[in-house]
Each structure stands twice: as structure tokens, then as C-alpha cells.
Amino acid sequence: MNKYHGKSTTVLKPRTTKEVSEIVKWCNDRRIGIVPQGGNTGLVGGSVPVKDELILSLANMSKVRAFDDVSGILVADAGCILQSLSDYLAPHNYVFPLDLGAKGSCQVGGNVSTNAGGLRLLRYGSLHGTVLGLEVVLPDGTILDQLTALRKDNTGYDLKQLFIGAEGTLGIVTGVSILTAPAPQALNNVMLALPKFDNVLPLFKEVKRQLSEILSAFEYIDRSVYDLAVKHNQGRALDAEEVEGAECFVLVETSGGNREHDEQKLNNLLESLMEADEPLINTGVLATSPAQFASLWAIREGLTEAVSKEGKAYKYDISVPLQKFQEVLDITREHLKSKGLMREGAVRHVVGYGHVGDGKSGNLHLNVVADAYTPEIEAALEPFVYELVAKYKGSVSAEHGIGVMKTHALQYSKNAVSIDWMKRIKQLFDPKGIMNPGKVLP
Numbered sequence: 001m002n003k004y005h006g007k008s009t010t011v012l013k014p015r016t017t018k019e020v021s022e023i024v025k026w027c028n029d030r031r032i033g034i035v036p037q038g039g040n041t042g043l044v045g046g047s048v049p050v051k052d053e054l055i056l057s058l059a060n061m062s063k064v065r066a067f068d069d070v071s072g073i074l075v076a077d078a079g080c081i082l083q084s085l086s087d088y089l090a091p092h093n094y095v096f097p098l099d100l101g102a103k104g105s106c107q108v109g110g111n112v113s114t115n116a117g118g119l120r121l122l123r124y125g126s127l128h129g130t131v132l133g134l135e136v137v138l139p140d141g142t143i144l145d146q147l148t149a150l151r152k153d154n155t156g157y158d159l160k161q162l163f164i165g166a167e168g169t170l171g172i173v174t175g176v177s178i179l180t181a182p183a184p185q186a187l188n189n190v191m192l193a194l195p196k197f198d199n200v201l202p203l204f205k206e207v208k209r210q211l212s213e214i215l216s217a218f219e220y221i222d223r224s225v226y227d228l229a230v231k232h233n234q235g236r237a238l239d240a241e242e243v244e245g246a247e248c249f250v251l252v253e254t255s256g257g258n259r260e261h262d263e264q265k266l267n268n269l270l271e272s273l274m275e276a277d278e279p280l281i282n283t284g285v286l287a288t289s290p291a292q293f294a295s296l297w298a299i300r301e302g303l304t305e306a307v308s309k310e311g312k313a314y315k316y317d318i319s320v321p322l323q324k325f326q327e328v329l330d331i332t333r334e335h336l337k338s339k340g341l342m343r344e345g346a347v348r349h350v351v352g353y354g355h356v357g358d359g360k361s362g363n364l365h366l367n368v369v370a371d372a373y374t375p376e377i378e379a380a381l382e383p384f385v386y387e388l389v390a391k392y393k394g395s396v397s398a399e400h401g402i403g404v405m406k407t408h409a410l411q412y413s414k415n416a417v418s419i420d421w422m423k424r425i426k427q428l429f430d431p432k433g434i435m436n437p438g439k440v441l442p
């Protein structure tokens with residue numbers, strides 16, 4: 001996003017955990033700040049130095065350490081690229097329980113450190129559940145070896161959970177043990193056009209009821225961001241006349257064990273939705289080939305890029321109750337209008353898309369697309385958006401983390417007692433404050 005710039009002179013790329021430990025101990029003795037860096041794809045500036053910290057890149061630690069094809073447990077170096085782990089698992093008929101648009105560059109250590117959510121969360125749950133163990137180099141250089149392959153281990157405090165989502169502020173993750181999932185035998189998807197946002201929740205309920213165990217993704221895309229994807233050539237799911245009158249779209253994916261059975265279920269779903277007395281959808285397109293399956297996903301995965309091509313985006317990755325998605329977009333648009341900023345030369349679009357979660361709260365990517373980043377627009381958006389999120393008891397960061405970008409906003413989602421205990425934990429692990437200084441905690 002080209003927002004943060006540091007003045008580091010040094011990048012070190014150790015090859016072993018022992019080397020990481022020696023570097024960290026050396027830095028700790030001299031109070032030298034360290035920024036752990038994975039694939040550098042994070043969206044909140046966490047992997048970017050803010051001053052003159054030393055950058056410790058995990059790029060040279062990229063080996064699979066072990067894989068058990070009975071249990072599906074994978075143990076890998078933290079520097080393994082997500083896509084390469086997926087490729088490694090494919091011939092064994094397993095899939096990595098996390099998938100996201102940055103998979104070609106992001107590393108598993110970075111995924112764990114940001115507690116990345118992504119496109120498969122609805123199916124496989126969060127990394128807090130699938131990560132079984134971690135190897136971490138603590139800020140004094142000690143190696144904390146909790147690289148267990150046990151699914152059940154109730155022996156006191158579960159320390160690894162502290163490092164999942166810590167964004168490199170408590171230590172450097174060097175190894176990850178994770179439970180992978182059996183590869184689905186059949187993957188299908190369908191893009192549905194809805195006449196109004198109010199139909200999204202009833203549709204989600206109906207889709208869950210009819211598809212039950214094979215439902216693996218339910219992604220929401222509002223009309224304006226869909227149009228941006230078409231404009232910037234990220235793909236096209238439906239013909240121009242088919243999208244007429246559609247206020248939003250939903251991409252549904254199924255992953256199951258029997259192609260015929262799954263296709264039948266999807267066809268039945270489509271039929272029942274179209275033939276209902278008051279249809280929840282205008283129309284839908286069911287992928288009939290692997291190429292079409294990929295192209296429907298390409299639209300969803302290309303939204304971030306389409307937004308970047310359109311202008312400078314203020315990105316808010318928030319958790320709010322599902323029924324409030326549209327309200328958040330409308331209120332933000334109206335607010336910018338009232339400030340005289342919804343005009344040419346200032347804000348061009350307020351768009352939204354996101355992962356629909358467990359039916360109560362969902363993850364909305366609210367993007368405000370402007371001609372340029374300006375202090376005026378920023379002042380209109382912050383703390384306005386964060387206060388809105390706090391009003392709904394949501395989260396200012398659903399999945400991207402806090403990094404350097406949102407340290408000032410932490411208070412809108414965490415109360416004073418929680419922040420105080422976070423500071424005490426940081427102090428306990430890293431009393432000299434060398435580990436990713438200036439990130440997460442103000």
C-alpha cells in the first residue's frame with residue numbers, strides 16, 4: 001500500500017532455528033529492535049520497520065519437516081510459502097486449512113502471526129483451532145519448543161495461542177505444526193445475483209439448510225465492487241442483462257465427497273430459489289467446468305486488486321453483525337456526503353465485500369476509494385468508522401491485525417483491562433521491547 005517506510009540498513013536471512021536464536025540473543029543484549037518478516041503481504045504495516053530496526057526474514061527457512069498422511073499433521077518451517085504447502089499436500093490428497101489471495105507470497109509463519117482468516121474459515125475454522133504446536137524463538141533468544149503433534153493436550157496453559165496473532169511482538173515463529181484436511185473429492189461453486197441486501201441473511205439460512213455439510217464458502221460482494229471487478233478485467237460471472245436490478249452478489253462454494261450428489265444438491269438449491277413465490281435471488285450461474293469454477297473465484301479474489309486499480313483505498317477490515325453490513329456502507333457514504341467529500345476529486349466509491357461467518361457476525365471489507373490519500377478524508381473516516389464498529393460491538397480488525405496502522409484504534413475493540421493485560425504479557429516476554437517495536441500496542 002506504500003504507506004509506511006523505515007530506515008533499516010540490514011536484513012538477515014537465517015537458515016536454522018539456532019541461527020535465529022543467536023541473532024535474537026545478540027540483538028537483545030544490545031537492545032536492537034527486530035522486525036520479523038514473512039512474505040511481506042500483511043495489510044497493516046506489521047512487517048515494515050518504522051525506524052531503523054533489523055529485519056529478520058524467514059525466507060530461507062522453507063522446508064517441510066514432517067508429514068503424516070494418516071493423521072494429516074504437517075510440520076513445516078515458518079518460511080514455507082502457503083501455495084508451496086498446498087502444492088506439497090495435493091498428491092497426498094490433503095488441503096491446507098487456510099486459503100487467501102496472497103497465497104503465492106505469504107508464509108505460514110506470517111499467516112500464524114497474523115492469525116489469517118481467509119476463504120476457508122467457514123469450513124475449517126481459525127488457526128487457533130488447526131495449529132497444534134509452534135516453535136518460537138523468544139526475545140531473549142530462548143527456543144520455546146512446543147512443536148507437538150498432539151490433538152489433545154490439556155497440560156496447563158496453552159502458550160502457543162499467545163503467538164497466534166501476536167504479529168511478531170512476542171517472539172519469532174520458526175516452526176509450525178498444523179492439522180490439514182482431507183482434500184474434497186468434488187468442488188463446485190455458484191454466483192448468485194440478489195435483488196436486495198435484505199435477502200442475504202435469509203439466503204444464507206436457506207443455503208446452510210439445503211447444503212449443510214458440503215457448504216464451504218459464502219462470500220458477499222456488493223454491486224459497486226462487482227462493477228469495479230468487471231471494469232478492471234478481473235472477470236465477469238453474469239451477462240449484462242443478468243446483473244440488471246441486482247443490488248449484490250453471493251458466491252457459494254461446496255466441497256464434498258461425491259460429485260453427483262453435490263451437483264444434485266446445488267441444482268436443487270438453485271431450482272428451489274428460482275421457483276419460490278418470493279425468490280431471494282434474481283438469477284445464478286453454476287460453474288460447469290474447472291475453468292469456470294476458477295473464473296468465479298477469480299472475481300472474488302480479484303476485488304482487492306480491482307479496488308487498488310480504481311484509486312487509493314482506505315481499507316477497513318471489520319467484524320460487524322451480518323445484518324449491519326449494508327447499514328455500515330450506507331452510513332459511511334452519507335457521512336462522507338455530509339462532509340462534501342463524495343465527489344469527483346475526492347471519494348469515488350464506498351464499497352464492501354466479505355466473508356459471511358457463523359450467521360451472527362461477519363467480516364466486512366469496507367473500502368473507501370479516493371483519488372488520493374488526503375488528511376481531510378482520513379479525518380472524516382477516523383475515528384468515525386471505529387466508533388461505528390464499537391457501537392455494534394464489533395472488531396476494528398477482523399483478520400488483518402493491528403500492525404502499525406491501527407494501534408490507535410485498539411481501544412475501540414478492547415477494553416482498558418484487556419489492553420493492560422496485553423501490555424503486561426508483552427513486558428513479561430520482551431522487557432527490553434526489541435520485538436517488532438511500535439506494533440500492536442500503542
Ligand SMILES: Cc1cc2nc3c(=O)[nH]c(=O)nc-3n(C[C@H](O)[C@H](O)[C@H](O)COP(=O)(O)OP(=O)(O)OC[C@H]3O[C@@H](n4cnc5c(N)ncnc54)[C@H](O)[C@@H]3O)c2cc1C
Nearest residue numbers: 038039040041042046101107109110116117118168173399
Ligand atoms: C491480496 C491479499 C489478500 C489477502 N487476503 C487475506 C485474507 O483473505 N484473510 C486474511 O486474514 N488476510 C489476508 N491478507 C493479509 C494477510 O495478513 C497476509 O497476506 C498474510 O497472512 C501475512 O503473511 P506474510 O508471510 O506475508 O506476513 P508479513 O506481511 O511478512 O508479516 C505480517 C506480520 O506477521 C509478523 N511475522 C511474519 N512472519 C513472522 C514469523 N515467522 N514470526 C513472527 N512474526 C512474524 C510480521 O512482523 C508482521 O507483523 C491478504 C493480503 C493480500 C496482499
